[in-house]
Amino acid sequence: ATxxxxxxxxxxxxxxxxxxxLALGADKAxxxxxxxKLESLHIAKLLAKIVEQETPELVILGKxxxxxxxxxxxxxxxxxxxxxxxxxxSKVVIENGKVNVTREVDGGLQTVALNLPAVVTTDLRLNEPRYASLPNIMKAKRKPLEVIAADSLGVDLTPRIQLISVEEPAKRTAGIIVEDVAQLVEKLKTEAKVI
Structure with a gap:
């Protein structure tokens, strides 16, 4: 990356x-x-404006x-x-104008090749987290950090989803202990009626 x-x-x-x-190596922010509180579509539209402005080859987001x-x-x-x-x-390799993205699926690993420019969302296995060193923390203070007001990007930030209510799930009742397998089978037949 340049x-x-x-x-x-x-x-x-x-x-x-x-x-x-910035302390971990980013050039600017x-x-x-x-x-x-923004919805996913608002965030995607705001990021699209930044992608249009910066024209990155690869956009990496969290999952x-x-x-x-x-x-x-x-x-x-x-x-x-x-x-x-x-x-x-879980693995990203860039070569010959393509990005190979390896991801975990139910049957194992799947690798897809994408032409650049591309968007990649990451899993927790992509990298090992590291800590910023004190000299890099000090250098980060001199790196550019541009602040843009969200409403200045021309994106309608009107909420489209309305939260009506949040309720706790019903309390679970206590289970019962059976003496043996025969009693369990009997209760499954007569009370639960699943056999």
């Missing part, structure tokens, strides 16, 4: 994660600042976020930018 750009969307406190990314946990943003971004996508990557 340049690594870290991007995050969120309130001013999100800049801490960008500074960490972009913070799309908003205090609103899912911790807020809505729905695993949609990467796929939406690929569709909006008309790029190939590789999801749940």
């Amino acid at each position: 340049e690594v750009v870290a991007v995050t969307i969120g309130p001013k406190a999100s800049q801490e994660q960008l500074r960490t990314a 972009i913070h799309i600042e908003t205090d609103e 899912q976020s911790i807020d809505s946990d729905n695993n949609q943003t990467g796929q939406m971004l690929a569709a909006l930018t008309k790029r190939g996508q590789g999801t749940f990557a």
Whole structure:
């Protein structure tokens, strides 16, 4: 990579994660600042604006976020930018203008080859987390961090999903202990009526 750009969307406190990314080797950072809780489509559209501005060959996103946990943003971004996508990557190899993405599937491993530019979402097995050294943390303070207001990118951030209610699941009743297999079979026949 000739340049690594870290991007995050969120309130001013999100800049801490960008500074960490800069300390770990990113060349510059972009913070799309908003205090609103955004939906996956909003985030994908905002990121599409940054992709249009920066024209990266490879966009790498996490598999899912911790807020809505729905695993949609990467796929939406690929569709909006008309790029190939590789999801749940556990290994990424770039060679000859292609990116080979290896992912875990039920039957083992699957490798897909994508033409660049592409969008890849990552699995936790892609890399080993590391810590930033103190000299790199100090250097990160001098690296560029651009702040862009989310509403300045021309994306409609009106919520499309409305949360109506959240309820706890019904309390489970206590189970029973049976003396032997014969009693278990009898209860399955007479009470549960599953045999």
